[in-house]
Amino acid sequence: MTHVPTAAPFDPATATIAVVTYNRSGLLTRLLTSIVAMDPKPGHVVVIDNASTDDTADVVESFRDGLGDTELIYRRMETNTGGSGGFSEGMRVAYDLGSQWIWLMDDDVEVLPDGLARMGKWAPRFKSIQGRRYDYDGSEFYWQYRVAEPLAIPIPFAPAAFDESGFKPMNSGCFEGMFIHRDIVRQIGLPDPRFFIYWDDQTYGWLASRKTPSVIVDEFVLRRTREIKQWDMGIRHMNASSNAYRYYIMRNRAHIKQYYRALHVYNPILFGLGTTLTFGKELIRLVFVERTVRGTSNLFRGLRDGRKIAKDASWRPMPPLEAATTQG
Template sequence: MTGDPMPTGFEPGSATIAVVTFNRSHLLSRLLESITLMDPKPGRVVVVDNASTDDTGVVVESFRERIGVELIYRRLDSNTGGSGGFSEGMRLAYEAGSTWMWLMDDDVEVLPDGLAKMGRWSTRFKSIQGRRYDFDGSEFYWQYRLSIPLGIPIPFAPAGFDSSGYREMNSGCFEGMFIHRDVVAEIGLPDPRFFIYWDDSIYGWLASRKTTSVIVDEFVLRRTREIAQWDMGVRHLNASSNMYRYYIMRNRGYMKHYFRAHGAYRPVRFALGTALTFAKELIRLAFVERTYRGTSHLIRGLRDGHELARDAAWQPMPALKISA
């Protein structure tokens, strides 16, 4: 046992862990193994498979009997990206009646008392982010505040916590987002149109408009995949890919739509944020990946994002019907 009593009003069985995976069965296996060691466990685990071509399905089935909770496996017909996977995972969890949905990628492990730690905060907040250890065991810093006018994370948001044990956030990260069904009902499912990048930032921002969203000083996950980094001391810059470079610029178009829809769009400052994002990706190329090959993907994404932003027929994701 964890030794920590469950807070009154929190039922571990009301939570669902929703995992998105794609061709990383070795990492998924580590995550599912960590869930078998959880105490307490959630009520169910949902695994959304983005049309993997490896042995992901076999790995999932090997855990069905011993994971100790209901296991729902959904293999999609095509790769919908993290955005589409998390949208489907949250839909499945919501329709199963889950009160809490805990989203995570396949490249993390859950600490045994992770759900107990998140449960401590569940009677106070409805949109919660826990902390993570990095691959090497160090404390992973996540930029939990967005500058909404610029549409970019604030890199100097304080990393420490005071005696309250939490900091308010206006962003989100699908690697560990713990969110209540009431908030999901109001803001709808994550938008699959993003494919990857900015989807969780926007979703977390939408949640923060409906409830007080917080990051809490509780370590609940450990990253299991090593990523090349440029160490800048307090902060670091991870390696990326051409696909990410494209979508980080393209999806500025979707961000612009969401900010417009909620009266938060400031054209000049958002354009500055887009320029800063482009510059940051150039720095990532130069200092982490030691190349400038990939710049064309940034330019193509920027161009396509401008086209998306001009789509007059665009609509945000709809709210969901609130059910018992």
């Protein structure tokens, strides 16, 4: 039997939770309250505020004394950089702190008290890990952890059940709970802020899976705290969206295309099929979840602006941090 070497035991103090928030101080309060109750706690909590206009800064400050030995770092962006820009900055701050592990999350989740211990259990074996989440109503939230690489779209019916190993290989990522080691961040660089929203975490997780075995583990570590309108499809749900999401989901296909070209995995026919399927899925979402056909113009506008990105000869992937350090 082949012996698989493992890393040193996980030290919670080497982990940083990086949170991105925007004008949702009520939800942020619930998340920070859950972090206070964690055992163990991380070494740092980084809150990236995407230029909120509510009382977010005051809320963050009110938790500073309650975190014990955990250092709380607050960064307010000058403008709203979207989830992509926020997570890129959160990752940068955490990396610069020397964090060995970076745990990314939105402001609309709570951490379960033993969440970090559960993730840390897998840290000696893997360097790109996704835990499981409970949905708003307490049900098990299903996340599409596999990507059909040639199409660059999630596989909607990848098996949900786990075997005795307790993990499943993944080639995607979700910033609502991504747990990633600094070695992988160093190699693939920071999340790409050019996405603004949508496809950024899938792409980042895909990039990570090209460098290290990436897994989703059978550990419930987060609970979603925001109710989202859904269409119940039986074994799966389809969430409501917004005009902004409709625009970026189509526009950002061009950024994925550029990454595929740079990494020599781009097949124009299959990638185009993936874009067509994405467009069709968004039409279905409009009709069956939101009960309207208004909003289709945002899909076409996203495709139009994406063509400009796809033709940009100066486009480059996010640089590895090791290269940036060498150049600096």
